[in-house]
Amino acid sequence: MPHHVKYAEQMSALSSNPQxxxxxxxSEKMTSLNxxxxxxxxxxxxxEKKRQYSRVMLDENKDPIGVITLKDVDWNKRTCHMGTWxxxxxxxxxxxxxAKKEILAIAFFKLDLKIVFxxxxxxxxxxxKAQEKLPYISLDKGKEFPNDLEQIEASSKKTLVFDSVKFPLKKFKLPQEKNSAFPKKSSFFVSLR
Incomplete structure (x- = not known):
């Protein structure tokens, strides 16, 4: 779901949790309502500037549970960085x-990107550990993409382990429903639209 002020209080409460x-x-200031x-x-x-594509993640009750973002979109190289909380x-x-399956479907099939970091x-x-569980992710790609790693480490001011997902995807299935990457039988629901 696109970001909207109607989710602000719930998102502030979720992001304010110390974990x-x-x-x-x-900071506490950043996770405050303001x-x-x-x-x-x-x-x-x-x-609007086409630099990011970010969505509020909603559960089966349509309550916000987190955020997933394609950021630092480079339209020339057809790459971006993915962030989730x-x-x-x-x-x-x-x-x-x-959520990652849904956002990757958007990245590769709607936005026509080629690599998501x-x-x-x-x-x-x-x-x-969560990234290691994803069968389609290539782990520890910092040496293969040193400039991209340097860019994201500079913006985050942290030392990172840098993984990537390349198109065409291996071990990744196309969305099974028209509006979602998840099958109807799934006991989960995450809406990004």
């Missing part, structure tokens, strides 16, 4: 893999 805020390296409203304004402007109450429920702080073992 999420600390993993993302955000900080969240500023983020929504920023991300809306970035989308999920609210602490929703960790371990499979939403990460579902996924970085995680070396100290964020939870994110690293």
């Amino acid at each position: 999420v805020r600390d993993a993302l390296g955000l 900080g969240t409203l500023n983020f929504i304004t920023f991300i809306t402007e970035e989308e 999920i609210g602490y109450p929703f960790w371990g429920r499979g939403y990460n893999a579902l 996924a970085g995680a702080k070396k100290t964020n073992t939870r994110s690293l």
Whole structure:
């Protein structure tokens, strides 16, 4: 779902949780309601400039559970960086893999990108393990893409493990429904539209 101020209070509460805020390296000011409203304004402007594509992740009850973003879109190289955070109450429920599958379908089939990079702080073992579970991701690609790694480390001010997903995708199935990458039988639902 596109970002909207109607989600601001819930998103602020989710991102303010110390497990999420600390993993993302955000300040209390950034995760406050005002900080969240500023983020929504920023991300809306970035989308209009076609620099980012960001969505609020909604669960089966249409409640916000996190954010997933394609950022630093380079239209010449057809690349971008992917960032995700999920609210602490929703960790371990499979939403990460579902959201990544949906956003990658958008990246490769709607935006016609060729490579999506996924970085995680070396100290964020939870994110690293989550990425290792994805069968279509190529792990530790920093040496293959040193300039891209340097760019994202500079913007995040963190040392990262740098993974990538290239098109054509191996071990990745096309969306099975017209509006979602997830089958109807799935016990999960993550809406990004």
